[in-house]
Amino acid sequence: MKTTRYVLAAAAFLALPVVYACADFSSPEDPTGGLPDVLIANPSLNTDIQPIFTKRCALGGCHTPAEARVGLILSAGVARDSLVNVPSVDGVPLMRVLPGDHLHSFLWRVLQPDSTLHPGLPRMPLAATPLTTNQIQNIANWIDEGAPNN
Amino acid sequence: MGYYSALTIFAPDGAPSPAKAWTVDLTANLGYVPPLSYDQRTAGRDKPEATNLTPVFGYPKATLWLPYGLGVEAAYTLPVDVNGAKPYIYSFAADWHVTTWKSIVLVPRLTYTGGYVEAPITCNASLATSGNSSWEFYWQKVCNSLESKDRFEPNQWTLELNGTGSIMNGTVLPFAGLGVVQYNSTFDIQVQNGSGGIDTDHPILKMSATKGYGMLGATWVVSNLIRFGGSLFYAPGSVFTGRISATLRLNDK
Numbered sequence: 260m261k262t263t264r265y266v267l268a269a270a271a272f273l274a275l276p277v278v279y280a281c282a283d284f285s286s287p288e289d290p291t292g293g294l295p296d297v298l299i300a301n302p303s304l305n306t307d308i309q310p311i312f313t314k315r316c317a318l319g320g321c322h323t324p325a326e327a328r329v330g331l332i333l334s335a336g337v338a339r340d341s342l343v344n345v346p347s348v349d350g351v352p353l354m355r356v357l358p359g360d361h362l363h364s365f366l367w368r369v370l371q372p373d374s375t376l377h378p379g380l381p382r383m384p385l386a387a388t389p390l391t392t393n394q395i396q397n398i399a400n401w402i403d404e405g406a407p408n409n
Numbered sequence: 410m411g412y413y414s415a416l417t418i419f420a421p422d423g424a425p426s427p428a429k430a431w432t433v434d435l436t437a438n439l440g441y442v443p444p445l446s447y448d449q450r451t452a453g454r455d456k457p458e459a460t461n462l463t464p465v466f467g468y469p470k471a472t473l474w475l476p477y478g479l480g481v482e483a484a485y486t487l488p489v490d491v492n493g494a495k496p497y498i499y500s501f502a503a504d505w506h507v508t509t510w511k512s513i514v515l516v517p518r519l520t521y522t523g524g525y526v527e528a529p530i531t532c533n534a535s536l537a538t539s540g541n542s543s544w545e546f547y548w549q550k551v552c553n554s555l556e557s558k559d560r561f562e563p564n565q566w567t568l569e570l571n572g573t574g575s576i577m578n579g580t581v582l583p584f585a586g587l588g589v590v591q592y593n594s595t596f597d598i599q600v601q602n603g604s605g606g607i608d609t610d611h612p613i614l615k616m617s618a619t620k621g622y623g624m625l626g627a628t629w630v631v632s633n634l635i636r637f638g639g640s641l642f643y644a645p646g647s648v649f650t651g652r653i654s655a656t657l658r659l660n661d662k
Contacts, residue, residue, distance in 0.1 A: 279649060280441050280443040280648075280649055280650045280651060281443050281648070281649050282412050282443055282444075282445050282446070282449055282647070282648050283643075283644070283645060283646055283647055283648055283649055285448065285449070319598065319608075319610045319611035319612050320551045320600055320608065320610055320611055321551070323610055325609070325610040326608075326610050328550060328551075380546075381542050381543040381546045382543065385543060385546060385547055385550075385551070386455045386456035386543045386544055386546075386547045386551075387455055387456070388455065
């Protein structure tokens with residue numbers, strides 16, 4: 260009788276991890292990507308836009324000098340030359356950035372969740388949390404201001 | 410990375426029960442690897458990492474008991490390919506039966522775990538058939554349609570204090586222990602480039618941290634020769650799991 264109790268206790272003990280075993284951590288999503296999330300009317304490339312490119316786009320396997328997917332490099336110092344008045348090589352036939360017109364700039368389009376704006380290409384950043392509405396709008400404002408090198 | 414590191418902590422698989430000098434324990438250990446949830450696998454991104462490759466982690470272990478209550482242990486995880494994950498993990502431990510307190514055998518234990526696990530975590534072929542256009546594009550353009558050879562490298566020291574009791578005329582040895590681990594783990598994202606080499610543009614993630622953990626379990630002494638162990642293992646903030654073991658004790662006369 261006593262032995263049976265011990266066997267049952269052992270079985271219950273061994274069943275514990277089967278029922279309750281778990282990874283004891285969470286991975287909360289940060290929609291801002293660790294970047295400021297405020298709307299800026301006249302954003303600066305160096306202060307407001309490049310940090311977005313650096314943190315969300317110029318990553319290993321993506322738009323770094325070593326990889327330069329679709330020939331696009333978004334690292335500091337070279338991003339503007341890679342964007343402004345450079346034709347997009349994927350998707351719709353638009354300039355990546357057409358100064359003064361974000362609606363006809365492929366960079367702005369490819370950030371949108373609406374896939375009809377960038378047929379053939381998934382939304383960027385690829386397989387990652389999208390940029391926030393403010394971050395996308397800041398890029399639009401920078402383009403509309405003439406995409407200055409400021 | 411803390412999750413992987415905690416899973417490879419070389420904690421006792423049964424009650425640390427010192428034996429006479431030159432006794433050898435041969436043990437087979439099996440630990441449960443709890444699956445990660447979708448949120449845990451995405452780590453704040455859209456694309457899940459292929460982490461749920463194996464439900465168990467096992468290794469054979471040999472222990473040699475020496476004079477003066479000392480023991481040394483060595484374990485090596487057999488490099489068996491499970492869903493593309495292949496471990497090359499080894500561990501060493503030194504035990505010391507320092508004293509007996511109210512019939513509880515106190516055993517401090519120092520361990521080291523090194524080696525690596527190679528697995529297609531970042532770029533897994535399952536992305537190609539996921540039905541998600543973003544992930545399929547990622548597979549083609551970032552992964553170059555090749556599985557990655559990511560390397561997780563645990564490099565960790567632990568220091569534990571275990572206490573082992575004895576009930577049912579010595580046939581059951583309950584034990585409990587607390588430990589501290591110093592992690593120095595790395596996760597090397599090894600995406601293959603189109604020419605068969607490794608794309609060096611991906612980062613090597615590093616983790617250095619000191620954390621605590623605990624375990625609770627018992628060993629059933631079937632005979633002088635055979636014993637079975639079971640334990641619960643908890644590393645707060647990383648993992649809670651269970652381990653079982655079977656031991657052949659040789660030369661304990």
